[in-house]
Amino acid sequence: MSHVLLEKTDHLSDTIYKYQKGKHVMATPSSLVLRSDLGFEAGKREAILDTWDRQIADGKVTVRLNAEVTGIAGQSGAFALTLKDGSTIDAEAVVLAIGTQGNPNLLKLPGAELPHVQYQLDDPTAYVDEHITVIGSGDAGIENALGLAADAAQGNIVTILNRGTEFARAKGANVKLLEEAEADGRIFVRRETSPLEVREREIVLETRDGQQAIRCDRIIARTGSQPPRAFIEGCGVEFTSADRAAFPKLSPSFETTQAGIHVIGALAGYPLIKHCMNQGYDVIEFLDGNTGLKPADEPILAEKFAGLPGRHTVDEWLEIFRTRVIILQELSPLQMRELMLDSTVHAYARGEVIFTRNEPGSSMFAIAEGSVLVEVDPDDPSVTVPIETGSIFGEVGLISGRKRGSTIRAAEPTVVVEFSRLAALKLLATAPSANRAVNRISIERQVLQIFGAGLTPADIADLVEEAEVVSVPAGEVVIEEGAEDKDIYIVRVGSMVVEKDLGGKPVFLSYLPAGSYFGEMAVIDGSKRSASVRAAIKSEVIRFPGEAFNALLDAKPEIRERALADMASRREINDFIESRKASFGGAVDMYSQTAQFLVDNGLGEATDVLLIDEQLCVGCDNCEKACADSHDGLSRLDREAGRTYAHLHVPTSCRHCEHPHCMADCPPNAIHRGPDGEVVIDETCIGCGNCQRNCPYGVIRMDAKPPAKPGLLSWLLFGAGPGPGEASYAWRKRKAAEAGESAKLAIKCDMCSGIEGGPACVRACPTGAAIRVSPERFLTVARLEEEVD
Amino acid sequence: MASLFSRREGSAHAEIEERRSATHESFLSHRAYFWARVSGFLSLFVVLTYVLVDVEPRHNGGSWYGYTLGTVGAGLIVWLSWLGVRKRRPTPGSWSLKGWTSAHVYLGMSLVVIGTMHTGFQLGWNVHTLAWVLMMLVILSGAYGITVYATLPQALSENRREMTREQMIESLATIDRQLEAAAQPLARKDADMVIATLEQDVFAAGIIARFRGPGGRDATRRALDHISTDRAYDDDADDLAQQKVRALLGKRAAQIDQIRRQMQIKALLEVWLYIHVPLTIALLAALTAHVVSVFYYW
Numbered sequence A: 001m002s003h004v005l006l007e008k009t010d011h012l013s014d015t016i017y018k019y020q021k022g023k024h025v026m027a028t029p030s031s032l033v034l035r036s037d038l039g040f041e042a043g044k045r046e047a048i049l050d051t052w053d054r055q056i057a058d059g060k061v062t063v064r065l066n067a068e069v070t071g072i073a074g075q076s077g078a079f080a081l082t083l084k085d086g087s088t089i090d091a092e093a094v095v096l097a098i099g100t101q102g103n104p105n106l107l108k109l110p111g112a113e114l115p116h117v118q119y120q121l122d123d124p125t126a127y128v129d130e131h132i133t134v135i136g137s138g139d140a141g142i143e144n145a146l147g148l149a150a151d152a153a154q155g156n157i158v159t160i161l162n163r164g165t166e167f168a169r170a171k172g173a174n175v176k177l178l179e180e181a182e183a184d185g186r187i188f189v190r191r192e193t194s195p196l197e198v199r200e201r202e203i204v205l206e207t208r209d210g211q212q213a214i215r216c217d218r219i220i221a222r223t224g225s226q227p228p229r230a231f232i233e234g235c236g237v238e239f240t241s242a243d244r245a246a247f248p249k250l251s252p253s254f255e256t257t258q259a260g261i262h263v264i265g266a267l268a269g270y271p272l273i274k275h276c277m278n279q280g281y282d283v284i285e286f287l288d289g290n291t292g293l294k295p296a297d298e299p300i301l302a303e304k305f306a307g308l309p310g311r312h313t314v315d316e317w318l319e320i321f322r323t324r325v326i327i328l329q330e331l332s333p334l335q336m337r338e339l340m341l342d343s344t345v346h347a348y349a350r351g352e353v354i355f356t357r358n359e360p361g362s363s364m365f366a367i368a369e370g371s372v373l374v375e376v377d378p379d380d381p382s383v384t385v386p387i388e389t390g391s392i393f394g395e396v397g398l399i400s401g402r403k404r405g406s407t408i409r410a411a412e413p414t415v416v417v418e419f420s421r422l423a424a425l426k427l428l429a430t431a432p433s434a435n436r437a438v439n440r441i442s443i444e445r446q447v448l449q450i451f452g453a454g455l456t457p458a459d460i461a462d463l464v465e466e467a468e469v470v471s472v473p474a475g476e477v478v479i480e481e482g483a484e485d486k487d488i489y490i491v492r493v494g495s496m497v498v499e500k501d502l503g504g505k506p507v508f509l510s511y512l513p514a515g516s517y518f519g520e521m522a523v524i525d526g527s528k529r530s531a532s533v534r535a536a537i538k539s540e541v542i543r544f545p546g547e548a549f550n551a552l553l554d555a556k557p558e559i560r561e562r563a564l565a566d567m568a569s570r571r572e573i574n575d576f577i578e579s580r581k582a583s584f585g586g587a588v589d590m591y592s593q594t595a596q597f598l599v600d601n602g603l604g605e606a607t608d609v610l611l612i613d614e615q616l617c618v619g620c621d622n623c624e625k626a627c628a629d630s631h632d633g634l635s636r637l638d639r640e641a642g643r644t645y646a647h648l649h650v651p652t653s654c655r656h657c658e659h660p661h662c663m664a665d666c667p668p669n670a671i672h673r674g675p676d677g678e679v680v681i682d683e684t685c686i687g688c689g690n691c692q693r694n695c696p697y698g699v700i701r702m703d704a705k706p707p708a709k710p711g712l713l714s715w716l717l718f719g720a721g722p723g724p725g726e727a728s729y730a731w732r733k734r735k736a737a738e739a740g741e742s743a744k745l746a747i748k749c750d751m752c753s754g755i756e757g758g759p760a761c762v763r764a765c766p767t768g769a770a771i772r773v774s775p776e777r778f779l780t781v782a783r784l785e786e787e788v789d
Numbered sequence B: 001m002a003s004l005f006s007r008r009e010g011s012a013h014a015e016i017e018e019r020r021s022a023t024h025e026s027f028l029s030h031r032a033y034f035w036a037r038v039s040g041f042l043s044l045f046v047v048l049t050y051v052l053v054d055v056e057p058r059h060n061g062g063s064w065y066g067y068t069l070g071t072v073g074a075g076l077i078v079w080l081s082w083l084g085v086r087k088r089r090p091t092p093g094s095w096s097l098k099g100w101t102s103a104h105v106y107l108g109m110s111l112v113v114i115g116t117m118h119t120g121f122q123l124g125w126n127v128h129t130l131a132w133v134l135m136m137l138v139i140l141s142g143a144y145g146i147t148v149y150a151t152l153p154q155a156l157s158e159n160r161r162e163m164t165r166e167q168m169i170e171s172l173a174t175i176d177r178q179l180e181a182a183a184q185p186l187a188r189k190d191a192d193m194v195i196a197t198l199e200q201d202v203f204a205a206g207i208i209a210r211f212r213g214p215g216g217r218d219a220t221r222r223a224l225d226h227i228s229t230d231r232a233y234d235d236d237a238d239d240l241a242q243q244k245v246r247a248l249l250g251k252r253a254a255q256i257d258q259i260r261r262q263m264q265i266k267a268l269l270e271v272w273l274y275i276h277v278p279l280t281i282a283l284l285a286a287l288t289a290h291v292v293s294v295f296y297y298w
Helices: A045-058 A138-151 A172-183 A229-232 A273-287 A300-306 A312-326 A335-341 A395-400 A421-430 A433-453 A461-466 A518-524 A547-553 A556-583 A583-599 A622-630 A661-665 A690-694 A712-716 A729-741 A783-787 B012-021 B031-054 B062-082 B081-090 B097-119 B129-152 B153-160 B165-182 B188-199 B208-214 B219-229 B238-271 B273-298
Strands: A067-077 A078-083 A088-091 A094-096 A129-135 A157-161 A187-190 A194-201 A200-207 A210-215 A217-223 A262-263 A345-347 A353-355 A364-369 A372-375 A385-388 A407-410 A413-418 A468-472 A477-479 A488-493 A493-502 A505-513 A532-535 A539-544 A609-613 A636-643 A648-652 A671-673 A679-681 A702-703 A744-747 A770-773
Touching: A067 A229, A094 A273, A138 A157, A138 A172, A138 A187, A138 A217, A172 A187, A172 B165, A300 A312, A312 A335, A312 A364, A335 A345, A335 A372, A335 A421, A364 A395, A395 A421, A395 A433, A395 A488, A413 A421, A421 A433, A433 A461, A433 A488, A433 A556, A461 A547, A488 A556, A493 A539, A493 A556, A493 A583, A505 A556, A505 A583, A518 A547, A518 A556, A547 A556, A547 A712, A583 A636, A583 A648, A583 A770, A622 A636, A636 A679, A636 B153, A661 A679, A661 A690, A679 A744, A679 B097, A712 B081, B031 B062, B031 B097, B062 B081, B062 B097, B081 B097, B081 B188, B097 B129, B097 B165, B097 B219, B129 B153, B129 B273, B153 B238, B165 B188, B165 B238, B188 B219, B188 B238, B219 B238
Parallel strands: A094 A262, A129 A157, A129 A217, A157 A187
Antiparallel strands: A067 A078, A078 A088, A194 A200, A200 A210, A345 A413, A353 A407, A364 A413, A372 A385, A372 A407, A468 A539, A477 A532, A488 A539, A493 A505, A493 A532, A609 A648, A609 A770, A636 A648, A671 A679, A702 A744
């Protein structure tokens, strides 16, 4: 086949080339067979690059380096590719495997095209005696500015601009170095400043106090990068949506909407190396006329579907799922395959339990055949509500991140598809109709679940119709004490705190996790709002108009009774605080402030968090040592680091968030929620470090598992080895050099999952300072009573 | 109050919750002072029986009563020493080190009664009395330990002000870098004081200094005194540079004080273990000698 491999840089495999030297590259998913003729197995960066370079040379692949494509024109069979150096290449078909990197955001200002504006800094020592302005408050910008100002002898005057006042997007360590450099006068940091115009030797700035021009010989703009979407759309390729994260629309043979142009790899939505290599192989086979080729994932899907009744082929099953399940109807066959790779299918006999109430779980299910029954009343399993073929269930766990609300059984022989959390979220993001359907169903179910037995979907149809999902930024007030509004809310995502104003100070009343409702008092008895409710973290609430709710209560007196009973207990809290206020004013303040401190430190989205009472902690670090000795010799918590308020310390340790930030972008989908609600990283981790960067609490570390230590008694008696706890870095490094190094992988607290007795940090605390708590148990007024008594 | 959000929980998950949420009690009040009560009753029982049981010719370690107390005491000593191993071995299982510490503390105290009653107050210059003396010293050092564990953590927390050890050292290094830059415009003599400050090895202090804590005279304070009080600086042309150096020297002194206070409290929290543990080992040796010799000369 006549071909040419075009490469922008002067070497092949640029992404891996740019990896840090000696980095261990993983080859996942391990179940996927490699089809490509190029070899690939897990190993060091150098070995992989070597193999590829050698095999490319042996295979007589036509390669053209330093050939950046700036445009593709023409139609299938007659494309013309323009290169940066002006030459053109004719092609019948084009395969884009360009990934999503290397396309910096350009400045959009007058003068941005001037030659002294650059978007990259290769060598900070190359510039002397210049006035340099760095635009961008992320890590790249800060690191560039620090590099340029590092050696005073270079005589550069470096200014960094920040639109806001904080460097929130950058790593703490970088911000600290920048602030030091500012204190030393090595770098000028201009906050609340944005660039207006670039001129020769000058830049005009918009500051808080008006416009200002400063001298500037060079501008380094580091304002992030985008997938090269404009370029691809320029070739006539359509994307699935306008969303930033959208991918090009593709056929099963990876062909885009522009016939003849194919997209594979990260740009097609497959960030793993092995996927991309297989797709490259497939595309070339298709182009070569091998149209009967089955996708590489065929055997994986065949195995997944093997346990299902009825002898259907993989394609038949995919078609069954797509046509029967409402939320899948929009998907293309390629999307179906991808979705099914991250999903599982199950067949259940009549009466079999699919999941039970209070089980942790964040996956969503769809019924492809048969139907299921939901046990809505926890005390009486015979009270059930059916869900029919084509519908979904389990969506509450997916949306709220909380435990399952009810037990679900198969009503007849049933086939269900279980979408993992990631697959389900991807589906909702790419298929708007699926998103709408799930939203409506979830609102309906949440209402049914909260108001309990005796309601049917028909009863609440009007209420659901008028419901509205509102997103609430952290700290925003949803209900204001004393206000006259009458709406009712359900917390759908995130959590709320309830506060009452006493003597000018907000007093913390309670914490409302996702799934709770609030605002019903004012509707039922027509009073003013008795307390304020505001979002503890970024949340979503469902708002129902009070009238619609009242109409429901009028029609169903037993629901009114339940609501009144609930109201009584909330009233009790109010009265309790009011009555005690006089006798322990100071304690109430203290309690409110402590609660606020904990919410600020991530308890609002936590499911289980380690706290240390510093009135008891003697600093022996036995918690860290026990953690290390229970988990491969590495501690997953840092006792000393973290914030403290009123002797309550929140150490650097996983909070097991309801919606874990770490799960957001895990290429091998290795982060899961375990049976006890713990968030764990499994052995398919490829060590990419995304989770570490995404965690706002800094609780994930990247480290290699150290070799085993000598036993405790040989240390105790003969001083062999480093002793209990995490071995020093020097010891680990020395031993690893002897035993052969292993890859650095992400490690984090798994709540000692699978270890009898539970978390070792708490069990190993000699004084009782370390405790693990869940926020709804900890943030209650009951604590106030305990503290005072 | 908890009724508001209580959800009826499946029993398996309720059990997990139960196991995980360690009740917020200190090792002293663990399980509503369970071990304090056990230890109190045990001691009372021993004292009462000592008074009531008539042993001929008089109470001593060799009577049936003495042997009983001796066996109980020796068993306790061995079990109490095992805490050192338990603490360092986080094996699976539903044990709690807090529970162990609580039992260790209270049962250890009861040894004063058990051990002493075992002697029948027959003390002398021999290996038997050596074991008793060592036991009393171990208990005494332990009592010190209980006192500091109960009183010092709060001070440790307050002094730390959310900083880790590394951050304290880093902060000092940062101040030093800024001080070096800021001292450039100073006059020779002032600059020499600052250089002396920077050259001072903050940590070459020794054991005595660790216990002395903050507030000591050192190069930083000397420089601070020299630059801030020895002159009328209103009419000084270099005043700006001096003010900066003065502020930095003040920050440095405060930072050193924080580090020294941290080291002092940690030293007070740990020092007793350097007596408690070696004495325990000596006690185990003396106890062995005592038991062997008793049976040898039966």
